Amino acid sequence: MQHSVLLVYVLAALAALAPFAIDTYLPAFHVMADSLQADPLSIQQSLTFYLLPYAVMTLCHGAVSDAVGRITTIKWGLGIFVLASIGCAFAPNVQTLWLFRALQGMSGGAGNTVARAMVRDLFDGPQAQRVMATMQMLFGIAPAIAPILGGVLLGIHWQAIFIFLALYAAMALWAAVRYLPETVPAAQRVRFSVQNIAHTYGKMLGNRQFLILTACVGLNFSAFFIYVLASPVFLVEHLHLSSQQFGFLFVPTVAGMMTGSWLARHTAGKLSPASTIRWAFAWMVLVASINVGIQTIYAGEPVWWMAILPIALFNVGMATVVPILSIAALDFYPKSRGTAASAQAFIQMVCSTLSSAVVVPLVWHSTLSMSMAMLGMTLVSALLMLMIHRRFKSI
Known part of the structure; x- marks a missing residue:
């Protein structure tokens, strides 16, 4: 039992590298803009330079782990991430920052993708849902801690934030090598080739249910x-x-994610997946709709806690369904879980990258437009789920 708990902690640490890489330096945007003699939009675009390579490379991380093993993939990915983080810390200008952020994105997804595949390698049925939910609950702490920690490290220097990322990745790498088993023995590995990857992804692109499940999570x-x-x-x-008050957003919203993860964990095997999905989506649509109403009433003079509370409540429903949808998608490809996990991560990161590069600059001018974007994405996701709801009636 203690060994299983330790595995979950290490897997969560690997998965949490992504939110740490994104959220820790958010409080430093204005300071970095001054230090690197860049405008705020150029610093904000460093998120896109991270997210786009992250999304593209996730197509490879899982396939590589199916071919050479999970642990070897983690070693290479996190090793490069450590070096890229040091490069970010000592970037002399915003263009160099973009370069090393892109290198972080190319390597940082290895931990998250492999961790997701290993959950399904090691656990089955309701236990897999409970483990995925537990890992997600621990993973959810990162977005709350990261910006607060970033604010503290900013008191030293913005460079300290990227030194922290290098140290965190190094510790996660050590723990993975020390405590995680190799779940893909040599006899079960799939030969790595562009042709094999293209063929496998071709099948996944033709699987409507897999695409919808993954897109809904994203x-x-x-x-x-x-x-x-x-x-x-x-x-x-x-x-x-x-x-220094970024925690006002991240603490309650992550508390909502942890609550949803707790619900997913404790309803596993007790409530059918179809029922859980139905109630969670109804909750998300309701909360997102109320959020639009609140921001309409307080347009121009938003009250901070009334702008943040709906986001936290929305996250309860969002986090409740993530383990169910993720496991259901992975179960379509039991012999290529690494590749399936890569496809999941890629589609989800494409959604995040489009949000960073397109949606956010269009809607961040007001809290009302941001709330309308939240509602629009939720409604699209709910409509997609209605298209495949029959699948969950048989689970």
Whole structure:
């Protein structure tokens, strides 16, 4: 039992590298802009330079882990991430920062993708849902801690934030090598080739149910993530909070994610997946609709806690369904879980990247437009789920 708990902690640490890489430096945007003699939009675009390579490379991380093993993939990915983080810390200008952020994105997805596949390698049925939910609950702490920690490290220097990321990745790498078993023995590995990857992804692209399940996770998360990506503007300009008060957003919203993860864990095997999905989606649509109403009433003069509370409540429903939808998608490809996990991560990161590059700059001018974007993404996700709801009646 203790061994299983330790595995979950290590897997969660690997998965949490992504939110740490995104959220820890958010409070430093304005300081970095001054230090690197760049405008705030150029610093904000460093998120896109991270997210786009992250999304593209997730197509490879899982396939590589199917071919060479999970642990070897983690070693290479996190090793490169450590070096890229050091490069970010000592970047002399914003263009160099973009370069090393892109290198972080290319390597940082290895931990998250492999961790997701290993959950399904090691656990089955309701236990897999409970483990995925537990890992997600621990993983959810990262977005709450990261910006607060970033604010503290900013008191030293913005470079300290990227030194922290290098140290965190190094510790996660050590723990993975020390405590995680190799779940893909040599006899079960799949030969790595572009042709094999293209063939496997071709089958996945033709699987409507797999695509919808994965897209729903991505859309639901992006509905919340627009507030994370826009947090320097959302919190400082609209809600008039300081860089040291980023926790006002992240603590309650992550508490909502942890509550949803707890619900997913404790309803596993007790409540049918179909019922859980139905109630969770109804909750998300309701909360997102109320959020639009609140921001319409308080347009121009938003009350900070009334702007943040709906996001936290939305995350309860979002986090409740993530383990169910993720496991259901992975179960379509039991012999290529690494590749399936890569496809999941890619589609979800495409949603996040589009949010960063397109949606956020269009909607961050007001809290009302941001709430409408959240509602729009949620409605699209709910409509997609209605298209495949019969699948969950048989589970």
